[in-house]
Amino acid sequence: MRRSKKLLAALALTAATALVASTGATAAPTSGRTGVHPLVAQMTLDEKLSFVHWTVAFTGPFSVGSLPGVPRLGIPEIRSADGPAGIRLNNQPATAMPAPVALAATFDDELARKYGEVMGRDGRALQQDVVFGPMMNIIRVPQAGRNFETFSEDPLVSARTAAAQIRGIQSQGLIATAKHYAANNQEHNRQNINVTVDEQTLREIELPAFEASVKAGVSSVMCAYNKVNGTPSCGHQELLTSILREQWGFQGWVMSDWLATHSTDSISKGLDQELGIDWSQGVEHGIPGGLHFGKKLKEAVQNGQIPMSTVDRAVSRIVGQLDRHGLIGANPRPRPTRDLATANAVTQQVAEAGGVLLRNQNQALPLLAGDGANIAVIGPRAKDPKVTGLGSAHVVPDSAKAPIDTIRARAGAGATVTYSAGEELVGSPIPAGTLTPAFPTGTVLQPGTAGQFYEGTLTAPVTGDYRIAIEATGGFATVQIGNQTPIEAGEVYGKITSAVVHLTAGTHKITMSGSAPVASSLSVKLSWVTPEAAEAAIVAAVQAAKTARTAVVFAYDDGMEGYDRANLSLPGRQNKLITEVAKANSNTVVVLNTGSSITMPWLDRTAAVLDMWYPGQTGAEATTALLFGDTNPSGKLTQTFPLDENSHPVAGNPERYPGIGNEQKYTEGIQVGYRWYDKQKVKPLFPFGHGLSYTSFTYTDLATKVVADGLEVSFSLRNTGIRKGKEVPQVYLGASPLVSAPQAEKALAGYAKVELLPGESKRVTVKVDAQRLKYWNSAADRWVTGAGVRTVQVGGSSAQLPLKGSVVVAP
Secondary structure, eight states: OOOOHHIIIIIOHHHHHHHHHHOOOOOOOOOSSTTOOTTGGGOOHHHHHTTSEEBOOSSSSOOSEEEOOBGGGTBOOEEEEEOSSSOBOSSOOBOOOOOHHHHHHTOOHHHHHHHHHHHHHHHHHTTOSEEEOOBOOOOOSTTOTTGGGSOOSSHHHHHHHHHHHHHHHHHTTOBOEEEEETTOOOOTTTTTOEEEOOHHHIIIIISHHHHHHHHTTOSEEEEOSSEETTEEGGGOHIIIIIIIIIITOOOSEEEEEETOOOOGGGGGTTOOEEEOEEEEEEEETTEEEETTTTHHHHHHHHTTSSOHHHHHHHHHHHHHHHHHTTOSSSSOOOOOOOOHHHHHHHHHHHHHHHOEEEEEGGGOOSOOOSTTOEEEEESGGGTSOOOSOBSTTOOOBSOOOOHHHHHHHHHOTTSEEEEEOSSOSSOEEOOTTTEESOOOSEEEEOTTOEEEEEEEEEEESSSEEEEEEEEEESSEEEEEETTSOOEEESGGGOSOEEEEEEEOSEEEEEEEEEEOOTTSOEEEEEEEEOHHHHHHHHHHHHHHHHTSSEEEEEEEOOOBTTOOOSSSSOSTTHHHHHHHHHHHOSSEEEEEEOSSOOOOTTGGGOSEEEEOOSOOTTHHHHHHHHHTTSSOOOOOOSSOBOSSTTSSTTTTOTTTTTOBTTEEEOTTTTOOTHHHHHHHTOOOSBOTTOOBOSSOEEEEEEEEEEETTEEEEEEEEEEOSSSOEEEOOEEEEEOOTTOOSOOOSEEEEEEOOEEEOTTOEEEEEEEEEGGGGEEEETTTTEEEEOOEEEEEEEESBTTBOOEEEEEEEOO
């Protein structure tokens, strides 16, 4: 894992405090002065400036950011938490929700609203006022590290899911933040990359979810690290002012991502608040100042470089939203208590509805329970559950059961259920003499200190792949072995960080450094899994699979902020493990706890594959319900899974990804995701919209009708199986024959989620909004309807569309 500026500067308050120690929106009320909130008109300059940069709080409830407020004016301290997969606080449990990519896979706006309500109530009950989420950037790069935090490769799915989640969050009085605006679709070099993207692609692909968020009444927007067409996102007047405010009517405030503010005059270009702390100036009155919007901004106002009215405008936008949500004044909105029962119920409902059954040969699933059932459960995440991703979205769960335990309970007393790790994640302590000088387990840094705490050599007895595991308690630690990628451990990386490194026999330089917060010391434990031990674990798993009727292998990856995956393979020896188990047992089921698409060289050998993503704190219960058929799978892919490393939109094109010389070009234009596969005639591993069920559905009797605000697409949907189930009928619209600008061969234009009893049939009508009929005409600088005869296709995925018709669209 590569060190990330954001993770050190903002995601981990403990690391920051160690540095200190060591060195539909409604308008807010305004006063007589245009655009100035009455409370802002009563503030001193210093009080105003305290709103335009987040800082850290050293006391009180856990948070990742704080505004001191103005108590004399009835404005309390305001706290913020990371999101978007729950309320991410420092070392404090909260409801760990399924990854947002799992939420989007439900294709269910109502569930997205409920998901947001749980986040909103949890955040308010945990003494927070703002959450940095949801994230709605497009899944453009399959290996991007934060794909699990966002929704889809399709702008319609992203827009609908984001809007519903925001409505849910803010209904509870918690302020949501739409992020990262805009074109922030990779972690690699994100602080420096310049994205070159044409206007049509920006409008049709990158921006729709943000516009939908504004229409849903989102109170804040977070701008991104990257530049867009040569201008920093957080100083981009066209994005922040012309589009966001003037065209979309946004009335909230814009904050920067951590350390993404480039200059003090960005406040004149539409940026209202920065996330960035100026530690070099020390701590004034116990509160660190802003890097650009602190001392520098004060001087710029005092010497006339930036008008006071510009500061008033920014602060009024912030205070206006606090006022709108009832967070200030004599009678602020009361905080609720946590409702863990409801939170767990919704979390499990989302995890079940978002689980995608990718493959199911010969009805391998659902599993049988009771007498005679014989199941070999394999994989470390069956015992140590994979709940959430890493980085700013790493939520510490209230609790999380192990899938092996829920599977055993559901299988019943008469069943045989065994467990085998298959791949150890922790292993055993590194033997004495292997590290020179010896590394004593325990405290390595005292409270409030930071720096290197070990330098020496590590001796590998044989050449091979070693898994190195680091447990860091009370702070953060980085381990560097030779020229290998650094391994980081700490709260946002989970309980233990475990990574595979290839070592030749002999000695290797090893250094360790870290930081401890002011309140606790840093303790570090090291362990490893040798190549010999790793091979023995696979052998044991294969033996267990041979004696079972069904083998269920849990596989995982570690999606994370700060770095992209090196490739699309499962990490470690998991591909080998699955292959060998499937050879030994033809009835092998694979459960994926992954954050995005992966390649599956073992697919044809397996009987079934169930993708549960990162399923949250009730993931074990949800997974078990789907495996045994207590719930019928209904999730659908919101991203295309490529066949291999060389068969996706950015493969083999370094200009597209990862960029050359800090320059990245979106030369694929609007042909993102399934659009690219259609245009290039490339067969994916699994198409967009794919997801199997334990029942079956048929589509008949297509009819289309032009209405005043778009189209109505009607058809009959019938459950032809023997189980109750839910289907996601998808409507795709073809290109206009009268448009010369780039178009998709077909684009998702609408969808619904429909539940049917066995044998039941319903007449379903999917509304296609008029906006779906339009394209961005760059020459005219506006949306224009794509007129003429256009195809309409309906079905269960982008590759399975049994109904086809046409409609005449007027200009």
